[in-house]
Each structure stands twice: as structure tokens, then as C-alpha cells.
Amino acid sequence: MIKSSNLLRKFVDIDSPRRWLLLALIRAAVVIICVVTAVFFIIRIVPGDPAKMILGEYSTPEAIESMHHTLGLDLPLWEQFVRFVQNLLINGDTGSSIISGTSSRELIAERAPVTLLLIAMASLLAILISLVLATLAATHKDRLLDHMIRIFPTITLGMPVFWVGLLLILIFSVRLGWFPVGGVGEGVTGTLHSLILPAITVAFSQIPTLIRSLRAQMLEVLESDFVVTLKAAGIPNRVILMKHVLRNSALPTLMLLGVNISYLIGGTLVVEQVFGIKGIGSLLFSSISKRDFPVIQGIALYCAISVVIISLLIEIASWRLDPRTKGK
Amino acid sequence: MISMNPILEIEGLSLAAKSKKQLVTNVSLSVGAGESLGIVGESGSGKSLTLRSILGLLPRGVEQVSGVIKCDGRAAMIFQDPRGALDPLCPVVRQLAEVVYYRQNVSRRASRTIALELLEMLGLPDSLKHTDRYPSQLSGGQCQRIVIAIALACKPGILLCDEPTTALDVTVQQQIIETITRLQSELGFAIVFVTHNLAIAAAMCSKLCVMKEGKIVERGDSLSLLQNPQDPYTQMLINAVLPLPEFERSAGV
Amino acid sequence: MKPTLLDLPLQADDKNKRIINRILNTPSLLVGSIMLIILVGLAVLAPFISPYHPSDQNLYAILQPPSSEHWLGTDQLGRDLFTRLIYAARTDLKIMVLAEIIPFCTGVFLGMLAGYYGKWIDTLITLVTDTFIAFPFYLIVIIVAFASGAGQRGLYITFILVGWIVYARVIKGLSASFRKQEWVASAQTLGIPGVKIILRHLLPNVLPQAVVVLMTDMVGLLVAIVTLGYLGIGIAPPTPDWGTMISDGQSFITTAWWLSAVPGLAVVYTGIALSLVGDGLADLWRRK
Numbered sequence: 001m002i003k004s005s006n007l008l009r010k011f012v013d014i015d016s017p018r019r020w021l022l023l024a025l026i027r028a029a030v031v032i033i034c035v036v037t038a039v040f041f042i043i044r045i046v047p048g049d050p051a052k053m054i055l056g057e058y059s060t061p062e063a064i065e066s067m068h069h070t071l072g073l074d075l076p077l078w079e080q081f082v083r084f085v086q087n088l089l090i091n092g093d094t095g096s097s098i099i100s101g102t103s104s105r106e107l108i109a110e111r112a113p114v115t116l117l118l119i120a121m122a123s124l125l126a127i128l129i130s131l132v133l134a135t136l137a138a139t140h141k142d143r144l145l146d147h148m149i150r151i152f153p154t155i156t157l158g159m160p161v162f163w164v165g166l167l168l169i170l171i172f173s174v175r176l177g178w179f180p181v182g183g184v185g186e187g188v189t190g191t192l193h194s195l196i197l198p199a200i201t202v203a204f205s206q207i208p209t210l211i212r213s214l215r216a217q218m219l220e221v222l223e224s225d226f227v228v229t230l231k232a233a234g235i236p237n238r239v240i241l242m243k244h245v246l247r248n249s250a251l252p253t254l255m256l257l258g259v260n261i262s263y264l265i266g267g268t269l270v271v272e273q274v275f276g277i278k279g280i281g282s283l284l285f286s287s288i289s290k291r292d293f294p295v296i297q298g299i300a301l302y303c304a305i306s307v308v309i310i311s312l313l314i315e316i317a318s319w320r321l322d323p324r325t326k327g328k
Numbered sequence: 329m330i331s332m333n334p335i336l337e338i339e340g341l342s343l344a345a346k347s348k349k350q351l352v353t354n355v356s357l358s359v360g361a362g363e364s365l366g367i368v369g370e371s372g373s374g375k376s377l378t379l380r381s382i383l384g385l386l387p388r389g390v391e392q393v394s395g396v397i398k399c400d401g402r403a404a405m406i407f408q409d410p411r412g413a414l415d416p417l418c419p420v421v422r423q424l425a426e427v428v429y430y431r432q433n434v435s436r437r438a439s440r441t442i443a444l445e446l447l448e449m450l451g452l453p454d455s456l457k458h459t460d461r462y463p464s465q466l467s468g469g470q471c472q473r474i475v476i477a478i479a480l481a482c483k484p485g486i487l488l489c490d491e492p493t494t495a496l497d498v499t500v501q502q503q504i505i506e507t508i509t510r511l512q513s514e515l516g517f518a519i520v521f522v523t524h525n526l527a528i529a530a531a532m533c534s535k536l537c538v539m540k541e542g543k544i545v546e547r548g549d550s551l552s553l554l555q556n557p558q559d560p561y562t563q564m565l566i567n568a569v570l571p572l573p574e575f576e577r578s579a580g581v
Numbered sequence: 582m583k584p585t586l587l588d589l590p591l592q593a594d595d596k597n598k599r600i601i602n603r604i605l606n607t608p609s610l611l612v613g614s615i616m617l618i619i620l621v622g623l624a625v626l627a628p629f630i631s632p633y634h635p636s637d638q639n640l641y642a643i644l645q646p647p648s649s650e651h652w653l654g655t656d657q658l659g660r661d662l663f664t665r666l667i668y669a670a671r672t673d674l675k676i677m678v679l680a681e682i683i684p685f686c687t688g689v690f691l692g693m694l695a696g697y698y699g700k701w702i703d704t705l706i707t708l709v710t711d712t713f714i715a716f717p718f719y720l721i722v723i724i725v726a727f728a729s730g731a732g733q734r735g736l737y738i739t740f741i742l743v744g745w746i747v748y749a750r751v752i753k754g755l756s757a758s759f760r761k762q763e764w765v766a767s768a769q770t771l772g773i774p775g776v777k778i779i780l781r782h783l784l785p786n787v788l789p790q791a792v793v794v795l796m797t798d799m800v801g802l803l804v805a806i807v808t809l810g811y812l813g814i815g816i817a818p819p820t821p822d823w824g825t826m827i828s829d830g831q832s833f834i835t836t837a838w839w840l841s842a843v844p845g846l847a848v849v850y851t852g853i854a855l856s857l858v859g860d861g862l863a864d865l866w867r868r869k
Binding site: 027030042043159161162166169259263265266284288299308 | 855
């Protein structure tokens with residue numbers, strides 16, 4: 001790593017944006033290589049024989065041996081790894097399902113759209129809600145509204161996301177009947193309608209951290225000299241808030257969301273289970289109950305790679321949006 | 329020190345922190361139209377707070393306890409840290425045009441024209457007009473000129489200067505001061521100039537106040553105050569600006 | 582002899598009275614501590630508080646609403662909900678504390694190493710944390726817990742594997758800024774070994790922040806324990822656990838909603854107590 005970046009320095013101008021971009025790309029690539037390695041080794045590090053787990057404790061030695069052969073576990077470790085990487089590069093795949101024989105890539109691709117839609121809706125909701133609440137808190141600092149909003153993260157920090165989902169189902173689906181109790185509806189409106197509660201649930205787990213940092217960020221911006229300049233120059237408060245303060249607080253929030261995207265995806269997997277949504281999460285749990293190793297590995301790999309790529313994109317986006325990184 | 333035609337009058341101003349700590353005590357001053365007044369004192373003496381209270385923009389946690397502030401005409405302010413005084417994510421010309429738009433009730437297009445005229449007036453290079461430049465791409469002196477342009481866009485009757493040269497290089501300091509004095513003679517606004525540098529204050533202003541621990545300890549015409557300081561604190565400040573060569577050597581600087 | 586610069590961060594604080602006063606002046610710490618003491622008290626004294634046993638079934642009194650006999654009602658097997666709640670606190674809180682010990686130590690240690698030495702150690706540890714963080718927390722927890730077998734052993738293995746990362750990241754930043762202080766550089770030029778600087782001077786400096794992180798992280802850990810219990814890959818029944826209680830009650834959510842709601846509230850209560858203590862401690866050290 002260190003040597004290669006020294007080498008790079010010779011070829012690329014030291015402070016050029018291109019070098020920054022290149023280093024960010026290399027870092028992401030190295031992390032992806034580590035992720036692939038980790039996914040390969042996770043079933044080997046963790047105690048327990050995968051074949052035994054698949055077949056159960058009381059299987060015959062012959063059955064276990066033949067399962068070892070099917071999984072390729074009888075080969076030397078390095079050869080297993082080479083095969084794993086080969087298969088991944090050629091097919092984008094971590095092997096075929098032990099149960100159905102379908103490639104894990106196809107199984108995941110089939111379930112991905114709902115999960116992605118849910119993640120997108122949840123991120124959007126999380127950003128909107130925290131933006132509104134943090135703005136209200138920051139502009140009403142130390143008044144009742146601020147205290148009420150500040151208590152919110154303290155209370156919600158310890159709320160299990162599945163429990164929040166259950167309560168929402170109880171209140172809005174069972175009692176009020178506004179939403180279906182579970183599953184995904186038909187058509188575009190049906191789908192969106194049935195995903196509203198799950199999206200709120202996932203967003204709920206993100207809002208505490210977002211509010212906390214966004215409020216602190218906004219207070220810092222509100223206290224800064226340039227806000228005084230604008231106020232002194234007679235720009236209406238509303239314009240200062242919407243045009244200047246929000247923009248300045250938005251960048252760090254975007255970064256934070258990039259860091260938290262991993263938690264958001266994890267929460268989505270659990271929430272799918274609560275609402276009976278047939279996405280990646282339910283595929284994960286059914287694979288786990290069937291001990292379907294290649295599929296579990298595939299889910300882990302695709303989730304992790306998405307996290308790395310999304311974080312990279314957000315990093316690049318906020319770097320492009322910040323004029324302070326240019327022209328220097 | 330009562331001016332004939334005061335544009336700004338402060339009577340018995342006291343400011344305190346929420347924790348009841350007294351920050352500024354019983355400050356009175358007045359500035360006539362087109363006049364310039366210097367307020368000198370060390371950091372924490374309450375001079376910047378006094379300025380902020382004129383704008384009505386006290387920092388959070390500071391309150392005006394008593395006193396009356398009367399200001400005929402608009403007040404505008406320039407700051408110590410010019411780069412911090414500009415929104416880092418907004419092109420400078422757009423910031424300036426925005427102030428023109430809200431202050432002078434003109435169209436968006438006209439506000440941009442006026443903004444460009446202001447840039448010219450402040451001797452800023454043409455390169456700023458065409459491309460969208462951000463504060464981080466400008467030098468400290470250029471940023472301060474933009475801040476002054478923003479202040480001028482308000483057509484101020486009085487310009488409040490809060491240590492506008494402290495954060496700048498010595499050569500740039502001189503240019504900024506010359507710019508402010510030139511604009512004052514062209515446009516005729518009054519100035520309140522806050523600084524810890526007695527030399528600059530005396531050069532710029534005909535009248536001076538010396539502040540210490542939130543109180544005005546001495547005031548008068550610049551010349552007589554420099555030649556015949558009454559308060560020991562004023563004497564100390566004078567000694568600090570005009571250090572004798574022996575003093576410098578013995579202090580081991 | 583004059584105290585050297587190196588002794589400064591270790592000044593003994595013998596003004597106990599002032600410390601107590603300061604605690605009393607930090608309401609969030611006070612309230613949080615009281616809430617925690619009540620919770621731990623209930624958990625420890627559970628056998629003396631409740632007349633029932635958590636697995637005592639009474640099929641003639643199932644799904645009863647709260648009454649004077651059963652303060653919070655009974656579940657689908659007629660077990661007393663309040664009894665199960667405080668016995669579950671014993672299980673969950675014990676695992677929460679025990680599972681936090683090793684990650685805390687390794688995380689703080691690795692964070693100090695990475696921050697203090699920088700260079701390749703930093704690169705290596707950053708790479709490992711970046712890799713771990715790429716995996717959604719619950720995904721990794723679920724896979725490891727499943728692979729290492731359901732039950733408490735799986736929980737411990739999971740958190741030893743992933744729990745240290747939070748500490749390593751926070752402490753690394755603190756240690757790096759610590760290294761840049763002048764007296765550290767002067768101590769290094771005097772030839773004082775790095776290990777000594779780390780243990781005697783860096784550790785006491787980063788420990789307060791680490792403890793603040795510990796409080797929030799314990800909340801996250803508790804929620805993870807409960808989530809795994811809910812998903813059926815955590816604590817196995819019949820050991821009482823808030824997570825399994827919530828999932829048991831889910832089938833009766835229309836008729837006896839409190840079966841799921843009450844154990845969740847217990848988790849929320851613990852979360853509030855711990856984050857209040859964390860906020861309070863952070864406040865206390867900031868004012869110092």
C-alpha cells in the first residue's frame with residue numbers, strides 16, 4: 001500500500017484532484033479484495049464444520065465426505081480460494097444454492113429490487129425527518145421544542161428496530177387499518193403503500209444519529225461569522241436558513257449517511273423479517289435455516305460491496321460539491 | 329464628547345452573560361455623521377460585543393441588561409476573519425448580489441450589475457466577475473474587500489469595523505485601511521473602528537475610546553489622547569505600540 | 582524535585598467531595614445512575630421479589646391481563662410476565678456486560694497502537710476496520726451467531742469478533758491528536774519507550790472517552806442480543822430473554838399486545854439509562 005502510493009506520487013501531481021480520486025479508488029478496491037477474502041474465510045474461521053451444519057449433527061461420515069466434495073472443502077485451502085475467486089470473477093457468483101441448485105447471483109438478483117426500494121425510501125425519509133427536526137431544534141436552541149427533540153435520540157437509541165416495526169403494525173395496521181399487516185402489495189401504488197411502514201421503521205433507526213450530528217452541525221453554522229454577515233446585511237432569516245445554513249449542514253450529513261449506510265442495510269434485513277417482505281433479508285433467513293452456505297456468502301458479499309461502492313460515491317460526491325477542495 | 333448631529337448614540341449600555349457575568353458596563357458614546365471613532369482595548373475588553381449590540385446581533389448567551397442604542401441610518405459591519413465572514417459554499421459574486429437584491433429592492437439582473445460595479449469600486453480583479461469564484465479560492469485581502477463590498481451594498485450610514493485588518497498580512501492591512509478611508513471620503517459614512525492596535529486606530533480616527541474590562545477608561549481626540557494619556561492603561565497601550573529599540577532587545581525578542 | 586511534564590496527566594484527584602458535588606450537579610448522570618441501580622437491583626434480587634418461577638406454567642391462567650396477582654399479566658403458557666421480565670434482565674444484562682469486556686480492551690489497545698505509531702500499523706488496522714464496517718452490523722452478527730451455533734457462546738464469539746471496531750476507530754483519532762502534542766515529542770526525543778508513554782500517559786487520557794463510548798455501545802449490544810433472540814438465533818428458550826419474549830408475544834399482538842410491548846419497553850428503559858449515564862459522564866469530563 002505505502003509503496004504503491006509513493007510510486008503514484010511520482011506519476012501524479014501531488015495535490016491534484018486526480019491523485020485524490022485515484023487513492024480513493026485504490027482504497028475502495030483494496031477493501032473489496034479484503035471483503036472477498038473475509039467472505040471466503042468466514043465459514044472456515046468460525047468453529048463448526050459446514051458440512052455437518054448442513055446435514056445435521058447425526059449424519060454419517062460418508063455423507064459428510066461427499067458433502068465436503070460437493071462444497072469443494074476436500075481441496076487444499078489455496079485451491080479452494082482460487083476457485084472461489086475465479087467463479088466470482090466469471091459468474092459474479094459465490095456458487096449455487098445447495099437446496100435448489102440455482103446460482104446465488106440469480107437468487108439475490110430476484111430479491112434485490114424490493115430491498116433496494118425499501119432502502120431508498122428509508123434513506124429519503126430519514127434525511128427529510130431529521131432535516132426538519134434538526135432545523136427546528138437548532139433554531140429553537142435551549143427552548144422547549146429543542147429539549148423535546150433532543151430527548152428523542154436518547155429515547156430511541158435503545159429501541160430495537162423490529163420492536164418499533166411491531167408497534168407500528170399494531171397501531172397503524174391492526175388498530176387503524178391504514179396499512180397491510182405484512183407482505184408487499186400489487187402494482188406501483190400497492191408496493192409503495194405497503195412499504196411505507198417498513199421504510200418508517202428503518203428510517204427510525206437512523207434518525208437519532210442523524211438528528212444529533214445535524215443539530216450540532218447547524219448550531220455551529222448558525223454561530224459562524226458568515227451568518228452574522230448575512231444577518232447584518234439584512235438578508236431575511238428564512239433565506240439565510242434555506243440557502244446558506246442548510247447547504248452548509250447538508251454536506252457533513254451526507255458523509256454521515258455514507259458511514260451509516262451499512263447500519264441502514266443491516267436494519268433493512270431485520271425489518272423485512274418483521275413485515276414479511278420477500279427481499280434479501282428473508283432470503284438470508286431462509287438460507288440460514290436451510291444452511292445454504294453459498295447463498296449466505298453471496299448475500300454477505302453483495303451487501304458489503306454495495307456498502308463500499310455507495311460510501312465511495314458519497315465521498316466523491318461531497319468532495320465534488322465542496323469548493324474548498326478545489327483550486328488549492 | 330457630544331457630536332452636533334449624532335448618527336449613533338449609545339447611553340449607559342451594559343451587557344451580561346446568561347451566567348450574570350458582567351461583560352460591558354455602562355458604556356456611552358456617540359458618533360456624528362461622517363465621523364470616525366476608534367475603540368481600542370485588549371481582547372476580551374468588550375469592544376466587539378459593543379459593536380455587535382449596535383447591530384442587535386449579540387452572540388447566543390449574551391444579553392443587553394440596560395442602556396439605549398439610537399442609530400439613525402443603516403449600520404453595516406466588517407469582520408476580523410474575512411474568509412469566515414463569507415459562506416464557503418456560495419460564490420462570492422452571488423453572495424454580494426444577494427445582499428444588493430434584498431437591500432436595494434432591484435431586480436435579480438440589476439442586482440448582479442450593481443454587484444459587479446461594487447467589485448470594481450473595491451479594486452477587485454476582473455477575473456472574479458466572469459467565473460464563479462468561492463471564498464476559498466480568494467486571498468484574505470480579496471475576501472475582506474468582498475466583505476466590505478457587502479457592507480457597502482447596504483448603503484450604510486455607519487460602518488462598524490471589528491478588527492478588519494488583524495488577520496491580514498501587514499502590506500494588505502495598509503491597502504484595506506486605505507480602501508476604507510477612500511470609500512469614507514467618497515460616500516461619507518461614519519465609522520466605528522474597533523482594534524487592539526492603537527497606531528491604526530489613531531491613524532484612522534479623529535476620536536478614540538479606550539476600553540478595559542468592559543468599561544471605557546479614557547476618551548478624547550486622538551492627538552491629545554496620544555500625547556497626554558491620563559489613564560495608566562492607555563499609557564501601557566501607547567508603550568506597547570511604540571516599543572523603544574532597547575526595550576525590544578532586553579525582552580529578547 | 583519539580584514535577585516533570587510527564588507527570589501532569591496523572592495528577593491524583595483527592596478531592597472526593599468535589600467529585601460527589603459535580604455528580605450531583607449533572608442531572609443526566611444522576612437520573613441515569615438511579616435508573617440503572619433500580620434495574621440491576623430488580624435483576625439481582627429477582628428470586629426474592631417474585632413469588633413465581635420464570636418457567637412455571639399455569640395452563641388455567643393463560644394470556645391474562647395485568648391484575649394484582651400477576652402485575653403484568655401472563656403469557657400464552659400462563660407464565661408470569663413480570664417474573665420473566667426481571668429474570669430476562671439477569672440474562673441479558675449479564676451477557677451485555679461480559680460480552681463488552683474483551684472488545685473494549687482489544688479495541689482501546691489497537692486504537693492506541695494505530696493512533697500512536699501511525700504508519701503501517703495504522704494502515705493495517707484501518708484496512709481491517711474498513712473491511713469489517715463494509716459488512717452491515719446485523720448481517721455479520723446474524724451470520725457469525727448462526728455459524729457458531731445459537732445460544733450464549735455464539736453471542737460472545739460474535740461480539741469478540743466485531744465489537745472492538747467502534748473503540749478502535751474512536752481511540753485511534755484521539756491517540757493521533759495526542760501524539761501531536763509537544764510534550765509527547767519531547768518525551769520521545771528523551772528516549773522514553775513508546776510502551777511506557779502509551780500505558781502511563783496515553784491510556785489515562787483516552788479512557789474517559791472510551792468509557793463514554795462503552796455506554797452507547799452497550800445499548801447497541803443489548804439491542805443486538807435482543808434482536809438475535811427475536812430472530813431465534815440468540816439465547817435459546819427456556820432461558821428468559823427480552824428478545825424471545827417479544828417474538829413469543831408477536832402471535833398475540835391483536836389480543837394481548839402488552840406481551841410484546843412490555844419487554845421492548847424494558848430494552849428502551851435500559852437504553853435510556855445507559856445513554857443518560859454516557860451523556861452525563863461526557864458532560865462531567867468536558868467541564869473538568
